[in-house]
Amino acid sequence: MHDIKFIRANPEAFDAAMEKRGLEPQSKEILELDAEDRHLQTSFQELQAKHNAIAKRIGMAKAKGEDITSTLQEAAYIKKELDEFAQNAAFEGVGGAEELLEKLPNIPAEDVPEGESEKDNKQIREWGKKPELSFKPKEHFDLGEALGLMDFESAAKISGSRFVVLKGALARMERALASFFLDMNTQAGYTEIVPPFLVRDNAVYGTGQLPKFGEDLFKTTDGYWLIPTAEVPLTNLVADSILDEEKLPLRFTAYTPCFRSEAGAAGKDTRGMIRQHQFSKVEMVSITHPDKSKEEHERMTACAEAILKKLGLHYRVMLLCTGDMGFSAEKTCDIEVWLPGQGAYREISSCSNCGAFQARRMKARFKPKGGQKNNKGGNEFVHTLNGSGLPIGRTMVAILENYQQENGTIAIPDALVPYMGGLKSIG
DSSP, X not given: OXXXXXXXXXXXXXXXXXXXXXOOOOHHHHHHHHHHHHHHHHHHHHHHHHHXXXXXXXXXXXXXXXXXXXXXXXHHHHHHHHXXXXXXXXXXXXXXXXXXXXXXXXXXXXXXXXXXXXXXXXXXXXXXXXXXXXXXXXXXXXXXXXXXXXXXXXXXXXXXXXXXXXOHHHHHHHHHHHHHHHHHHHHTTOEEOOOOSEEOHHHHHHTTOTTTTXXXXXXXXXXXXXXXXXXXXXHGGGTTEEEEGGXXXXXXXXXXXXXXXXXXXXXXXXXSSSSOSEEEEEEEEEEEOGGGHHHHHHHHHHHHHHHHHHHTOOEEEEEOOTTTSOTTOSEEEEEEEEETTTTEEEEEEEEEEOTTHHHHHHTEEEEOGGGOOOTTSXXXXXXXXXXXXXXXXXXHXXXXXXXXXXXXXXXXXXXXXXXXXXXXXXX
C-alpha cells in the first residue's frame, strides 16, 4: 500500500514511479478520490458530534422532566444519516482512494533499471563456472525418468498436469535438501518456524496477493487460501503489531509446501519440475528498521548464494528491471542457476525488499528506542523482505543436470552427502 501523504505532496514523482512500472498517471484520480473520502470522513465526524450533543441534551432534558419529542426526532434523523454512512463503500475503505491504491504496485527503488521484461535485467555478478561435460547433457526429467525415480505419469493420473511423484533416492533428496537449507539459514541467524499452510484473506492481502492476483492462488470451499509461499504466513507474524526497535531485525525461515495455479503460465515449462502447482520451498523473511533494509537485502541475497556455493552450482545474480519486478517489491535480485540440460540460466531464488509497502497493508510498525517520538511523528512502519532459500524442486533440477554422469547416474554434491545418509551417487 502507498502512503497517501506522499502522493499528496509529490503527485508528479508518484506518476513518474508508476510510469516506470508501465502504468498511466494515477495521482489525479487518487487525489480526487482522496478529497471525496476526506469530505465523507469530515461529514461523518460532524454528524457524530451532533449526535453526541443531542444525546447529552436528551439526558439533561429528561432529568428536568422537559418535553423531548422534537429532540428525539432530530436524533433519529441524524442516526439515519450515520447509518447511511456505515453503508457507504468508500467510507468503509472498500472503495474510494484506498480501492485504487491497493491495486497499484510498489514504487521502484532509485537504482532499479527501467525496462519492460527480463531482457532488461542487469547482471550484478556471477559465481563459479559452467560445468564442462564431455557428452550431450540431458534435461532433469529425462534423467529422473530413466532412473525410475521421477514419475509424471502416475502424478497425472492422481492430480493432472504439473505434478510429480518422487521415489527412492530423489524422495530422500527432497528431505535432505530441506534439512540442509534450514540448517544453513538457522546458522545465518534465521529463526525456524512451522507456520500454517492455510491462511485467511487478510494474510494474502497483507503481502499483496489480494485483491489483484487472486487467480494465481488456490482457495478452499470454506474461504481459506493455500499459501503460494511461506512469505505469506511468515511476514504476517508481525501484522497488527507495534514492535520494539531493539528487537529488530526479526529473521524467520520455514520449509513449507507451496501451491500456485500458474494461471498465466499456459504453455510454459509444461514438462518437468520447473513450474508446478505444488512444490516445496524454504523461505527467508526479514522484518527490519527502514534504515537497515538495503543492508538486509544484500545479506539475504548472500545467504541464498551461500547455499549454492556449498552445492557447487554455477549461478549469476540479476537486478530485476521495473517491468519484471513483483507487485510488492521495490527492489529484487534474482539468482539464476545454470542448467546444462536446458543450456540456459533459470531463476532459483528471488530476494526482494518491499520497503514499507506490505507493512502499511498489515499495519506492522515499531516503537522507537526508549518509546520516544521521532521526527516522523511516532511509531514507524517496519520494512519487510523475503527471499527463497531455496526451492527444493528447482535445486533438485540443478543438481540432476549439473552432476549428471555420462552413464546416467547422478553424483551427490559433497555438502549434501551427510544429509543423504552417506549416499554419494544415485543410479
